[in-house]
Amino acid sequence: MAEMTSTNSGGTGTSSQQSNSPVGVIVVVFLFVLLAMSTGFAGVIVVLSLVAMLFLHELGHYLAARRAGMKVTEFFIGFGPKIWSFRRGETEYGLKGIPAGAYVRVIGMNNLDPVPPEDENRAYRNAKFGQRLLLASAGSLMHFLIAIVLLYAVLVGNGINTNEADWTVNDIRSGGPAETMGIEAGDRIIALNGVPITDWWDFAANIAGLPNEEVTIQVSRNGDFMTFQGTVGSRVANDAGEGYGFIGIERSKFSTVKSGPIDALGKTAEQFGLLTSETIKGLGNFFSPSGLGDFFSEVFDLDSTQSSTNVGIGEGDEGRIVSVVGATRLGAELTETGWTGLFLFLATINVFIGIFNLIPLLPLDGGHVMIAIYERLRSRKGIRYHADASKLLPLTYVVVFVLIAIGVAAIYLDIADPISL
Numbered sequence: 001m002a003e004m005t006s007t008n009s010g011g012t013g014t015s016s017q018q019s020n021s022p023v024g025v026i027v028v029v030f031l032f033v034l035l036a037m038s039t040g041f042a043g044v045i046v047v048l049s050l051v052a053m054l055f056l057h058e059l060g061h062y063l064a065a066r067r068a069g070m071k072v073t074e075f076f077i078g079f080g081p082k083i084w085s086f087r088r089g090e091t092e093y094g095l096k097g098i099p100a101g102a103y104v105r106v107i108g109m110n111n112l113d114p115v116p117p118e119d120e121n122r123a124y125r126n127a128k129f130g131q132r133l134l135l136a137s138a139g140s141l142m143h144f145l146i147a148i149v150l151l152y153a154v155l156v157g158n159g160i161n162t163n164e165a166d167w168t169v170n171d172i173r174s175g176g177p178a179e180t181m182g183i184e185a186g187d188r189i190i191a192l193n194g195v196p197i198t199d200w201w202d203f204a205a206n207i208a209g210l211p212n213e214e215v216t217i218q219v220s221r222n223g224d225f226m227t228f229q230g231t232v233g234s235r236v237a238n239d240a241g242e243g244y245g246f247i248g249i250e251r252s253k254f255s256t257v258k259s260g261p262i263d264a265l266g267k268t269a270e271q272f273g274l275l276t277s278e279t280i281k282g283l284g285n286f287f288s289p290s291g292l293g294d295f296f297s298e299v300f301d302l303d304s305t306q307s308s309t310n311v312g313i314g315e316g317d318e319g320r321i322v323s324v325v326g327a328t329r330l331g332a333e334l335t336e337t338g339w340t341g342l343f344l345f346l347a348t349i350n351v352f353i354g355i356f357n358l359i360p361l362l363p364l365d366g367g368h369v370m371i372a373i374y375e376r377l378r379s380r381k382g383i384r385y386h387a388d389a390s391k392l393l394p395l396t397y398v399v400v401f402v403l404i405a406i407g408v409a410a411i412y413l414d415i416a417d418p419i420s421l
Contacts, residue, residue, distance in 0.1 A: 046331035049346055050324070051077065053146065054102040057353070060142030061104045061135060068131035071122040074105035106135070109368070110389035125386060129376045136368035143354030144272075150347040151271050155264040158340045159256030160271060165199040166255045169219075176248020181230035183219060183249065190225075191218035200251050207232060211245035275351045283356065286321055295321070298417075299409045323407060326414030362396040 055077055065072050071090060076082075078096035085094025108115045108123025115123045124132060154160055169187045172179045183189075189197055193216050197203045207215075211234035218227050232245040259267050285291045322330065327349065334341030360370040371387050378385035 040332060040336075042332040042335040043328055045335055045342065046328050046345075049331075049342070050327070050349070051102075053143070053346065053350060053353075056142050056146060057139040058102040058104045060138035061106070064131070064135040064138040065104065065106050065124070068127050068135065069122055070124055070127060070131075070135070071107045071119055072104060073107060074103070077102045079103075110371075111386055112389045129372060132372040133369060136365050136372060137358070139365055140354040140357045143350040143357075147275070147347040147350040147354070148268055148272055150343045150350070151275075152264055152268045154340055154343050154347075155259040155267050155271070156261055157258070159258040160267075160344075167200050167251045167253075169249050170252040171250040173248030173250075176246075177230055177233045178247045178249045181217065181228040183217065183228055183247075184221070187219040187221050187226075189217060189219050192216075194218075200254070207247050208244040211235075211243045213245070272351070275348060276355065279348075279351050279355050283352075283359075295406070296409060299413060321406060321410050322419060323410035323414050325411050326419055329414070329418060361399045362392055363400060367392075367396075 058075065058077075062072060062075055073091060075091055075093045076085070076096050077094075078098050079101055080096050080098040083095050083097050085092055087093075106124050107113065107119055108125045110125060113123070113125075120126060124135065127135070151160075167188075169178070169183060169185050169189065171185055172183065189203060191197055192203060192206050195206075210232045213232050214229065215232055216227060216229050218225060220226075232247060234243045235246055236243050286295065331342065331345045331349075334345045357364050358366040358369065360366040362368070362371075371392075375385050375387055378387075
């Protein structure tokens, strides 16, 4: 997110200056070692991916500012004490000790920022409407672009939708009906009582409705068609003694359906639209009075049986917001399943942050977007209207306080009542 504050430092020369802190580097390395010990190598991959994502967010702001001719004085990854930096031209680039974000500092983000007279024409507040709008939204646009690229890569390289008709018998329960019939692991069940099986759920539903009944099952084994007969087992479903049938097999994992490079374009748009709509819905539910009430109630009552175990990133009404702690843990679990899990996790996070940042309140990027639009609407006959940022400070402080409270509470919940997949 582009910062509202500005700095008067930063010359216009081309010389490079460096500032390095060995202690800071050692501390960062130590923190990554602790992370690796607590979450494994997958956790380190997730954190580095999140840092790269934040860098790209700020790169979007930076490129938009430079394209518009605005003056950028700082581009840092992390917050807190400076551990390494160098100056090139009028911008200082570097790393800070707390890798919990990143920032780009552009001069004159509002009328409260002091700017030297010679730089006033390069201040954000004096740029054209389109330039200000692009700068304010560039971070979110970068997140959306990242998500689209990741979704496309998954669709082409692995696939997202599963083929529920493509399964085989993975394992047989010892002594179960399937073993008694002669069914073996690796068999592909193609018909039940002469009726073709369309997918796993079709087969499971039919078997469940045939407790203690004789059935005929046709399978394909190594290219040969074989028929088996036997009695479906029965299990009690409830206190009333009602039962359901079972056969005692475990299916293989459903295969995913890859998309061709051209076909994946449309499917990427479809998946991105679905993810976006679910995220907006999830954010709306969370920031509703009932959503915030339930969230903070959970903070003060961890023993509640209503405690959610879902990820609060557009996955349903019962989800909760997760902090960077919870996101790292969930991301590590998904990463251990393979690159597909990591890419889908990062795509979801990128869409979430991109939309969240566009909430029309300062200090979020969406606040700058709304100010730019408001100034445009108030401008008349070529006379530019400038909003007074001092009038927005009370609301900004309230927003910052609420966001900090939610962030701290989310971290507490992710430590005391962690979410698991």
